[in-house]
Amino acid sequence: MNISSKLVNSNGEPIKNAQITLGEGLLQTSTDGQGMFAIKAQPSGTLMITAPGYKEVVVKLSEGNVTNEIIMIKDLAFASKRDIVELPTGLQTSQRELVGAVGQVSGEVLEKQPSIVFQNVLQGRVAGLTVRNNANGLGNNLASLYVRGMASTGDNAALTIVDGIERPIEYLNPEEIESVQVLKDASTKILYGSRAANGVVMITTKRGKANTRVIKASAQYGVNMTTRMPEYLNSAQYAQLYNEARGNDGLDPFYSDQDIQGYINSSGPNDLKYPNADYNDYFLRSSTPFRKANIEYTGGTDDAQYALLLGYVGTEGVEKVGRTPEQDRLNIRGNLDIQVTPSLSAFIDGNGIIESRSWGKLHQNEVFNGIKTNRPNEYPFEITDPNFAGEDTQLGVERIPPLGGSYLRPTSLYGDMMYGGFQEYQFFYGQTNFGMKLKxxxxxxGLSAKTVVTFDNYQYHAAGQINNPVRYEQQTVPGPSGLDSTAYIQLNNRIISGNREESGNNISRNLGWMANLDYDRTFDKHSIIANLSHFYYFSENSDIRQHTQNTNSFLRAAYGFDNKLYLEATGAVMGSNRFSGKNKHKFFPAVGASWIVSEESFLKSSESVDFLKLKSSFGVIGYDRATSFYLYDTRYYNNGSTAFGERNQNGVPRTGFDNFGNPDLTWETSREFNIGVEGMAFSNSLMFEVNYFNEYRSNIIYDNPSSVFSSINGSQNIPLNLGEVSNQGMDASINWFNTTKDFTYNIGGNILLVKNKLEQIDQVNYPDENLNQVGHSSDAIFGLVDNGLFRDQAAVDAAPAQSLGKYGVGNIAYQDVNGDNVIDTRDATVIGNAFPRTTLGINLDVKYKRFGLFILGTAELGVDQMLSNSYYRNDGEEKYSAYTLDRFHPVNNPSGTGPALTTYQNINDFRNSTYWLSDASFFRMKNVELSYSVSNGSWVVKNVKFYVRGTNLFVLSKIKELDPEVINAGVDNYPVFRTVTGGVSVSF
Structure with a gap:
């Protein structure tokens, strides 16, 4: 069948730039400027049609839906960027009818980024969503998610929902996800209830589609490469600077010239007298493998649709001494939809996750703590003295060579990693959903009813075998002949765990139940939607005594007129077991409206504006997730006994007081306003959305406020609703799409501008205005203002006295902010902010013939970082980093910009101040994919895609030594990884 057709919408207008796929990716074409396309097809084939602003449509050729003249996408006029919008409790609306603010990204886009933790692939994808990476061990670097900034003084994390219920998302694979939607305004968040005020990241997994079949397999392999690792000094450099530090303190040198020369000529980490260890090079490798594989089998008929998704992901840690950490995760997900009768449909979903992790005796943070603190000359890793064999071992016990150690650090890193044993974790996570819908x-x-029950079970089991080998300190002692000799002092006894022992376990269960009564009817130009819903959520954890219980019952009514004016109102009664009495349940409302301006006569005939909508919403919603349990009760506890009687021999039990309760404690509430515009222009090539939001958070709870009571009552204060925060800003997204015969491109970006202000908090009324937090942002960084370093004694004498610790030439000078001629903590003021004022995502998607290129860049602007970790702040008996090479010394380094070294604790210099504050704005090349695809309808394999993918390829920032976003990465725990993989995806 040769088809030469025109694609139009329900108004008979041509649809330009539509993508048309025959079968399962066999052949592809697109419509031209008049909506025309041509394709050669089998009579029994199917066409998959997607176009900017329209829902995806499948057309069966065998049913005669295609003529040689016209294909019409029925029942849909111009929409916006996407059609179906998922809402909580299983509700759906269209982008056209939406009065609120919802951002979205497809799972297909997220597949392009290799990562073992799902949160990390969301950065830069959705306007209004800020994703901040964290430093942690293997598989634990979960990014923090924030929707529209920080609106509260405490918990600001977004809620994550998977298939209708609150669930963790770090275990997900992008290949099993249909879409990720971010609920940003009151009209959408109120539908989930009291845990959603901070915004919702809602994930919908893939389901089968009627009259289609997809069989797809993919595999990729690559490497994680370390980036921006801290540099530390070698033994000779350390010895020289340590002597300098002692000189600054008025002490004699500790290392002789002979010692320093010995370190220069050292044989390495096992040199008995002059050890020189590069801990990063010795204990860590620069790259680790990354493995991933997925299988997708979806499809169905009109009566039943199915989806079976299998996924594996695995990686290893960077430790190369002893046991290498490993992580392997297997996901299996099945979704089934069945039309039981013409009126009754049902679905059942199941998801199982099995994950195993193993490592040595030390957790990853303990390994990095050893690397950053153990000095390069502290001790030899192994004692190779032929005259010393170490401890005697019993028959059958592993022989361990004598290990070095020191009195300062008797548990050597080498001994723990090489001979310390191992730990293993197993995680098991099961999720089930069951639901029915009755027309x-x-x-x-138009009336229907729906009910859904969800049950999750999560458990982990930890076990290990922990050993503690013997270490020895070397001491030089006079020998009987008057010559010095070496003695070895045993620092500990050997402890051997003969068996694998359980070290921990946990079980948590979540239960959800939802019931809806829905009405959806259209009368001529009028459409009416009503939803009555009740939702119940219950969560229990074996490690936590108190369980979480929440309810949300709402009535939502939506009205549409003439396909261009939409009104919506919701009233919700939220319930929480964190409150008592009349405050246990509370009513909250939300309203919204939208107007399709492009349907009006003055725009309908516009050649440039295809779709334009104005929208606004307002609501007040409650929040309880940050509220502690039992704050409404005065609490007591058993507190041992008190001795009475002769010689105090009689013990009488006593009861201790824990805290006052406040039965009148009420909900933290969020009053939110949103106004936005969205549209499409220039033949659907340009898509955009802009929203302004204003949120006022009030009644923020302080468990134990100190600002309204004196210390006479023992600091046991009544919990109160004290805090108030205002938060406002703008989020926007824009995309430009164009296509020709062989070339297609999509370039876009999203931005969030946000800032909050503390209106009222639990704060003592300081006489010094510069110390008051009210009026500043909740992420304000307080610190001293520096005047540089004292470079001579005259500068020290001329400056106001500093009462912050010992100081002099080479130390930091501070400004007298409050003007009392004394530098102390009262001179602190706002010097920066820790949360980005601007978050950006920029993407480019280009296809030329069979080649494809996708690029994503992310950025944070207007954010500061306090350089407070041990890489920048070196003192005492700690290890020295390369940063100390720029320290000030009047003779050895008079142009140095860092504080003078000391062997004491540097109290004066190591305070938060503008000296240590750095602009942490950055641009990161977050994700790149280069691909090549081959399609042929006559093959068993219908489509093959070869690709190379990369993430965290480079970062640009004023901070050069470490990662600007995760300043502790590589210092306190794993570094940020650059991941590069190669793979293939095959469709059958």
Whole structure:
């Protein structure tokens, strides 16, 4: 069948730039500027049609839906960027009818970024969503998610929902996800209830589609490469600077010239007298493998649709001494939809996750703590003295060579990693959903009922075998002949765990139940939607005594007129077991409206504006997730006994006081306003959305406020609703799409501008205005203002006295902010902010013939970082980093910009101040994919895609030594990884 057709919408207008796929990716074409396309097809084939602003449509050729003249996408006029919008409790709306603010990204886009933790692939994808990476061990670097900044003084994390219920998302694979939607305004968040005020990241997994079949397999392999690792000094450099530090303190040198020369000529980490260890090079490798594989089998008929998704991901840690950490995760997900009768449909979902992790005796943070603190000359890793064999071992016990150690650090890193044993974790996570929907058209047309039950079970089991080998300190002692000799002092006894022992376990269960009564009817130009819903959520954890219980019952009504004016109102009664009495349940409202301006006569005939909508919403919603349990009760506890009687021999039990309760404690509430515009222009090539939001968070709870009571009552204060925060800003997204015969491109970006202000908090009224937090942002960084370093004694004498610790030439000078001629903590003021004022995502998607290129860049602007970790702040008996090479010394380094070294604790210099504050704005090349695809309808394999993918390829920032976003990465725990993989995806 040769088809030469025109694609139009329900108004008969041509649809330009539509993508048309024959079968399962066999052949592809697109419509031209008049909506025309041509394709050669089998009579029994199917066309998959997607176009900017329209829902995806499948057309069966065998049913005669295609003529040689016209294909019409029925029942849909111009929409916006996407059609179906998922809402909580299983509700759906269209982008056209939406009055609120919802951002979205497809799972297909997220597949392009290799990562073992799902949160990390969301950065830069959705306007209004800020994703901040964290430093942690293997598989634990979960990014923090924030929707529209920080609106509260405490918990600001977004809620994550998977298939309708609150669930963790770090275990997900992008290949099993249909879409990720971010609920940003009151009209959408209120539908989930009291845990959603901070915004919702809602994930919908893939389901089968009627009359289609997809069989797809993919595999990729690559490497994680370390980036921006801290540099530390070698033994000779350390010895020289340590002597300098002692000189600054008025002490004699500790290392002789002979010692320093010995370190220069050292044989390495096992040199008995002059050890020189590069801990990063010795204990860590620069790259680790990354493995991933997925299988997708989805499809179905009109009566039943199915989806089976299998996924594996695995990686290893960077430790190369002893046991290398490993992580392997297997996901299996099945979704099934069945039309039981013409009126009754049902679905059942199941998801199982099995994950195993193993490592040595030390957790990853303990390994990095050893690397950053153990000095390069502290001790030899192994004692190779032929005259010393170490401890005697019993028959059958592993022989361990004598290990070095020191009195300062008797547990050597080498001994723990090489001979310390191992730990293993196993995680098991099961998720189930079961639901039914009943059409009630016999009662009245458009009426239906739905109920869903969800149950999750999560458990982990930890076990290990922990050993503690013997270490020895070397001491030089006079020998009987008057010559010095070496003695070895045993620092500990050997402890051997003969068996693998359980070290921990945990079980948590989540239960959800939802019931809806829905009405959806159109009368001529009028559409009416009503939803009555009740939702119940219950969560228990074996490690936490108190369980979480929440309810949300709402009535939502939506009205549409003439396909261009939409009104919506929701009233919700939220319930929480964190409050008592009349405050246990509370009513919250939300309203919204939208107007399709492009349907009006003055725009309808516009050649440039295809779709334009104005929208606004307002609501007040409650929040309880940050509230502690039992704050409404005065609490007591058993507190041992008190001795009475002769010689105090009689013990009488006593009861201790824990805290006052406040039965009148009420909900933290969020009053939110949103106004936005969205549209499409220039033949659907340009898509955009802009939203302004204003949120006022009030009644923020302080468990134990100190600002309204004196210390006379023992600091046991009544919990109160004290805090108030205002938060406002703008989020926007824009995309430009164009296509020709062989070339297609999509370039876009999203931005968030946000800032909050503390209106009222639990704060003592300081006489010094510069110390007051009210009026500043909740992420304000307080610190001293520096005047540089004292470079001579005259500068020290001329400056106000500093009462912050010992100081002099080479130390930091501070400004007298409050003007009392004394530098102390009262001179602190706002010097920066820790949360970005601007978050950006920029993407480019280009296809030329069979080649494809996708690029994503992310950026944070207007954010500061306090350089407070041990890489920058070196003192005492700690290890020295390369940063100390720029320290000030009047003779050895008079142009140095860092504080003078000391062997004491540097109290004066190591305070938060502008000296240590750095602009942490950055641009990161977050994700790149280069691909090549081959399609042929006559093959068993219908489509093959070869690709190379990369993430965290480079970062640009004023901070050069470490990662600007995760300043502790590589110092306190794993570094940020650059991941590069190669793979293939095959469709059958």
């Amino acid at each position: 009630l058209d016999e009662i009245t047309e």
